[in-house]
Amino acid sequence: MKRYFFFLISLFLTSYCWSQNPVNKDSVTQLDEVILLDALRTKNTIGLTPSEIISARAFQNYSPVSIVPAMNQIPGVYVFSGALNTNRITIRGIGSRTLFGTNKLRMYYSDIPITDGSGFSSIEAFDLENLSQIEVVKGPKSTTHGANLGGAIILGPKEALGVSTNFSNNLTVGSFGLFKNNLSFNHYNGKLRVGLQYSRMKTNGYRENSKFERDGLLLNTSYQINTKNNISLLVNHIDFTAQIPSSLGATAFAENPQQATFTWRAAQGFEDNNYTLVGLNLVHQFSNTFQNSTSIFYNYLDKEEARPFGILEEITKGYGLRTLFSGNFNFNNRGAQYTFGGELFKDEYDWDEFENRYEENDGNGSLKGNQFARNKEFRNQWNAFGTLLIPFSEKFSTQLGLNINKTQYDYRDLFNARSDNKSADRNFKAIVLPNLMLDYALTNNHKIYTNISRGFSNPSVEETLTPDGVINPDIAQETGMNYELGTLLFFDEKRLKIDISLYQMRINNLLVGERIDEDRFVGRNAGKTRHNGLELGLNYTWDVSKNLQIAPFVNYTFNDHSFLEFNDEGVDYSGNALTGVPKVTGTTGLQLRLFQHFYWNTTHQYVSTIPLTDTGDLDSDSFSIFTTRMGYLKKLGTNFTVGVDFGINNLFDSVYTQSVLINTQGFGGREPRYFYPGDARNYYGSIRLGYKL
Template sequence: MRLVLLILGLSSIPFSSFAQEIILKDSITQLREVVLVDSLKAKQATGIIPSRIIGAKVFQNNSPVEITTSLNQVSGVYVLSGALNTNRITIRGVGARTPYGTDKIRLYYNGIPITNGTGFSTIEAFDLEDMNSIEIIKGPKGTAFGANLGGAILLNPKEALQQATTVTNNLTVGSYGLVKNHMGFTHTDNNLALEFRYGHMNMDGYRENSRFERDGLLLNTSYRIDAKNKIAFLLNYIDYTAQIASSLSQSDFEEDPTQAAYTWKAAQGYEANKYTLAALSHSHDFNAHFSNTTSLFYTYLDHYEPRPFNILDEYTNGFGFRTRFLGDIDLGGQRAQYSIGTELYKDEYRWGTYENLYESNTNNGSLQGDALSDNKEFRSQFNVFGTLTLPFAQYFWGQLGLNINKTKYDFRDLYHTGTENTSGQRSFDAIVLPSLTLKYIFYPKQELYLNISRGFSNPSLEETLTPDGAINPEIEQESGTNYELGSQFSLDNNKLKVNVALYRMAIKNLLVAQRVGEDEYIGKNAGKTKHQGIEVDMDYSLTPAPNFRLTPFLSYSYSNHRFLDFVDGDNDYSGNPLTGVPKHRFNSGLQMLWGNGLYWNITHQYVSGIPLTDANTSYSDSYNLLHTRIGYKKELFKGFTIGVDFGINNMTASKYARSVLINAVAFGDSEPRYYYPGNDRNYYGSLLLNYKL
């Protein structure tokens, strides 16, 4: 029994040291305060639900260009990134079958839901340099955060913590014409905390037709009215334009991975996005044991995308509120914690398509022609949730959770009239999603937990429509029950920290996106999948010499995900490995930190082959990536700090696919286009200036 517990115990504080900031000699006080605030937020948000928090220590391993590289360092999380503007986040295989983008995972920014009415999220709309930390809940354990099958990702923006005024500027330049500049201003006094940031980035890109340009503003401020009341205002605005190189066939990928897909290059395809998130929040402490936070929020996305087959013009207006009460009560010397809340999100999605006349535009790219469609959809999601955490004994807790979701779609065809009109409504039955977590702590910091939770996923917009464009009355929500056993364990005076999780989740009413055109998909419920695997994270902190810290770390994901029952037409794929998911992923690295402000980090990533078709007849090649970053930070004089760093990505110039398009269809005599090539060896360097008044 002790051996079993020890094996399960190889898990302490899932990369908990990764939740800490790298402590440089001249900033110990400030960064320790950041660690404390992050830990308190996580505890309040999730109770005893296990989650992973990554912060500056993970961010420090990678360039400040994109979030996805840091997320890929987390076991069980895999981001397929076709480009800076095309990311598909999967957690434990959920979301891997989505052709483009991220769904079946709920995203929150500073506690505000940023996932649209059908479940899609765009993490590329947020700047990594605006982030203080990212918290990841794997699977449907997050009762208060949607209980989606994939889980939830909580993005926490930077906040002004110390009572001071600071001005910061970080300039990064690198390969492929990269120029990124990020400016920040913070001010904090007894009542006011103000954070304002502006970032600009442009990059020509590794491939043809892949230029990217983005501007972003972040305003995050709060004001304490009195001892019991605080108000906060958040504004995040992103404006970016990204050319689209699209995917390549195997022959084109092997011959020249820098080329763009022929038709996308000819059309000079791109997407232009303007995204706004605004939120007003009020927090009130009724007493020391009961509080409430209520937020009102508004989101707006204006998207324009010329594609070879048509031009998409769309916008989404979203709004809603979220309120949550937190409290605790005394139970004979132990305090039971509870929370209850509700979240309403509604949006109006308006989209139309137009002819793309690029072939007759004299090599000048896309040209908008006549309208092909005009549609509007009203979507709403309503969640009621609650948790109760009970102390059964001094070191034994249980947490009961319940989420109830109600989703409605109202589709309106504004293009056709009469019998051709395909307008319709779909209201899904309310779905009840319970969760149970048990947690036992072996003195002093060894933990064992068990979770059983039910989750769901809504069909995407394309999956709700028939081939004729009408609402599909037969489509159902995916649902599944997650079973998870894990442990957190630390040894050697808390220097070695390891996390292990074993999970199994069966999903029924599997949503399958069936391709019926070059970029046209319809959905159907086609069977069941089984998601099971093992996740291991560990790191070890060494001080082999005075003022020198050495931290090796690793994470491993074993994903044995399969179709249990999947029949598509005349094809029976039951028993096949799940499409789009690598079976093995391994991340490792070494962080070195000297007390004089010098640091050097090396990271390695291995990804096994990915099945590209449901029949498993084609696989992508496995690959290894090696990155390094070295930097130095020092206070030159009181209040003024300078930092420089230099990094190399893909040091060995590996040729690999950083994303794949599963079940790609060949049109005419062409090959199916499965592959999004990854960048070759590339370099970057940064200059940081920070002044504290």
Template sequence: MNLKLKGLPFFLMLVPTLHMLAQDTPNDSITQLDEIILTQDAIPKKATGITTSSKISAQTFERFNPTDIPSAINQISGVYILSGAINTNRITIRGIGARTPYGTNKLRMYFNGIPVTNGTGSSTIEAYDLENLGAVEVIKGPKATAYGSNLGGAILLDTKASVQEKTQLINSFTIGSYNMLKDNLTFTHSEDGFNMSLSYNHLETDGYRQNSQFQRDGLLLNTQFRTGQKSSLALLVNYIDYTAHIPSTINQTDFEEDPTRAPSNWLESQGYEANKYILTGISHTYQFSEHLQNTTSIFYAYLDHYEPRPFDILDEFTNGFGFRSQFSGNWNKTQFTFGGELYKDEYHWGTFENLYEDNNGNGSLQGLQLSDNTEFRRQFNLFGTLTYSFSDSFSAQFGLNLNKTNYDFNDLFNQGAANASAVRDFDAILLPNLGVNYKFKHGELYANVSRGFSNPSLEETLTPGGIINPDISQEKGTNFELGSTWSLFEKKLRANIALYRMNVENLLVAQRVGEDQYIGRNAGETRHQGLEMDLQYQEKLSNNITFSPYLSYTLNDHSFVDFADGDNDYSGNPLTGVPKHRLSSGIDFQHANGLQLNLTHQFVDEIPLTDTNSLNSDSFNVFHAKLAFRTSISPQISLGLNAGLNNVFDSNYAQSVLINAVGFGGAQPRYYYPGNGRNYFAGIRASYVF
């Protein structure tokens, strides 16, 4: 392999120097370092009051290749990431978002408490390095009152916490199939009243398929420092710069015969996307008293995106900014939160001719401008929750979220035309949330009723002629949920079970009218109902070996209740893009000497690909394995080695699909994003504590 070892030479030269410094330091002055792995139950959740959520930690992330965010998050029941490539991910929660053609919407995402969902409702999980994350918390459904009440819910990403009273340097270096190379170099410092973490990461790979090269560099700064006895400040800066070639979807023949292929037009144009993204935010926390606290954040985000496609070249940039303020506290038997969040962005985009066919095989070439547009988008949320404990066992929560959304569109390319500008000002919508919780000796029972919504994007509110469609409405739904958690056999077995049902009205569907042109419309009603179950068990096989099997099962019984498209009535059909059954399972073995083995498995049932229910993707099973070893070389230096094999049995499977695909010019419809074939990775992790 032709590997460019960026970041590694620096660390290899640094380690001997650090080791010599360590030899001059008395051993009793430095505590031996070994990374602290927090269990999921040990990490405090941010879901307010009695709102239930699911959380995974670094313990889950480390079962997988450090480039594989989807496999880690897919361990959560009810949550499924369809991943077409490192840069092409669609997150669905309980079937919400499954009909979105590309990307993730209908939920809100937060990074260290700062909103990172843009003004049109899109979120990008690929903007974050898995090795920098300490936890991912998911609030399923619209009960996330303090985080937006979106139909899909909310995803809360948190960076790793600095080890208290430590200064350390950590480098993780990984190589793998398809010329994959990844390096993450992190410096952390913690002392009384001050914590700081600075990380640089680099990733490059040729990819499994044609035209799937990827290269990313990122920088993350996270600091917190006390400014007084009652106040503290936090600064967050996240910067990424990546270029990702786009292999796109393929038809069934190519998927079965050679899934590494890319469509000829994407291959000839060498289609790709280049992104420069920065997020920066400052948060201030003030403790008024032991009963009241406030955290206020201001933030700014910038995205510069350039994407040559076979049909045109998209050039866009977005400036986003806003604030979030939340008060939380307690009084007698009552806990409360209330606050507000404003997000505004300015989106500038234009398209150009792509003259790749006249470029002598050199890929995309920008031609004449075809469009020039600006959009101003604004969302405002007010929220509050009140949780009252009637007894030590029984409590109830009531919450309200008020949302106001506004879009303003201007066509600068056709200034003066009748449809050169458009404004859509949605009515304010009030969204209630009611939950009750009963605790008993070995667990708890809870019930929830909540109301949620999803905004159409501005593009969905426009007709093909660029005129605002006043008839398109927000999706709205009411969620009913009943669940329980159990801790049995001296807390060796933990179980979570949830039943839910949600009816979504004014279903937004994207109707394809061109190769990359969609219009939105409200098309009826869907019913989302299902069962989610998570089981975790831990037992000692001997004094030195711990055995931990786990299982997450999802039953999706989602269907169209009322859905007509012209003369076609799809009422009663299964919801497109959602597997009925999904299972994630695995076994962790851990030895006291630092040796660890992770075996993981995922089953995904067939997925309906068309609204007519005439075609389904095949169900599949995928198995992964990883072996890791950690040891301390000295009180200052620790070393970790790992190696893994993904897709052990080399299954040919669709890791993502495009529903209702249309073949143009007599070509077969392209439904499939193939998953990687059998592939390996191996890594080394070295850390030094000063």
């Protein structure tokens, strides 16, 4: 911990001593053109709502294989990654008790919602190289994006810069049999914008039974019909197959972190996903002060997952509509803004389960046996929202927001013809979610803000069912209040940027997963939690000369999250630390650019111990991970660009846990499995070719 602290201070003090003129940016390959894009908000976030953006500046620190390292650079955000296909995003501790996958937040691809009807989002379905940026709203501050307790994540597709036509190809190879190729075409002629990307990735993985293979196709196109109308089409298709090594117990982790869990290795467990998202958007300008953006969308997921205890086959079909009206008007000789709109989402979830007779398959892995479950659930959800931003003076503004959510689940057991669960409906009451934002500019370069907002989270499918597979009539939505105070400060002609946030969230009706079998869980409401936290972000740009730029950064998170009231089967855990949340996380880094062509970025991630049990008697070990990446990008004439990159992950070959499970139990005399090992030191290199017409 001391080493991390001194490293953090030294980076900051060293960088603050100097300043010159900025280095020009190259805009040929979409690598450098957004290097200074990171800001407080983008067009996706309306009004005063603070958000954090990661783009090329953060992406270039890490391998193009995974989104996770770049997202972990954001203060207040921590992504547990059991494998490339198993990620759990937590924001300010929200989502830490979700056992697998990401819920309790809303995710959007441009203006298209990609969170399913039960609240789950899959970041692994999207290729990092197809994104221009990732915007994160922490906590329920974004009225127009669902007011979920965890917040919202908005993924931005790449687009051509200015009037241009570009082709590029990036080939990456590396350790563990890594092969990744991304072919991209971007065109814009003033009216028609086309972005088309195809990517393919294969890797054997660090652990046993961890092969991963993915193909993806993305089409993002728009057309300016006239001065008042713009229409756009988004198509994203991902097909991936991923083997599952699963979690390890402490003994197995210490002996050999590369091994897969015995039963998952014997069953050759895997998941096969075929995912398609289609969205159509129309923007209409009614006048200079009033416009509407309306999207209709459809998504389809066909998934098979072979687990030792059963083979799961899922089909999810969803569709919906999102409309947003926005405008401005004169208030006290200043521009006031307003928005209002709604979002309607429906999906149908079908899942069948079969016996897995892998033990009878002569060592060939999973073998489908008799069916023992057939289920269907219809999920409906709508949000109505509105905001009003009023600038009372040049320095002081306020924003009022209101979101109303209504959710309904209709579950049907089609395998067991029993009257108690043949048709079971869970109709949650409409929930009202207000939001108040105050913003005060101390100077042109310094401002403070405060936010009070109410948020909610819906239970997942598993959490709504009892151990007998019927709807649990007592399960309730999580609700909570968020109180936040933050600053945005610029110094030294805006070369130094400092973000500081203090927050407290109080969550009622905490949803917890209770293990009822080796890999079966149900949910229940178990109490209240308090989430206190401090987040700090420092970024400095030191232009040593015309040809040399050094940009250090420091991102730090302190979490003080605990149970306020938590009584589980007569045992009182009130006052204990919230399970599954590291107390401290931090990322420091140094980015160097030389002669506009060469770069070298090095980062250090620190994660403190994580409580693994509600009793607080077991923690994971803290760890530090260093990464480094360097590259060279050069124009060859007026049309061609060539670049090479080389990187090392886990530079000092640390043994660490990349993800954990909480409150797990051992069954049949076996050791509880808490740990997902992180990758050992590994290498990768890339060759980038670009052509501009």
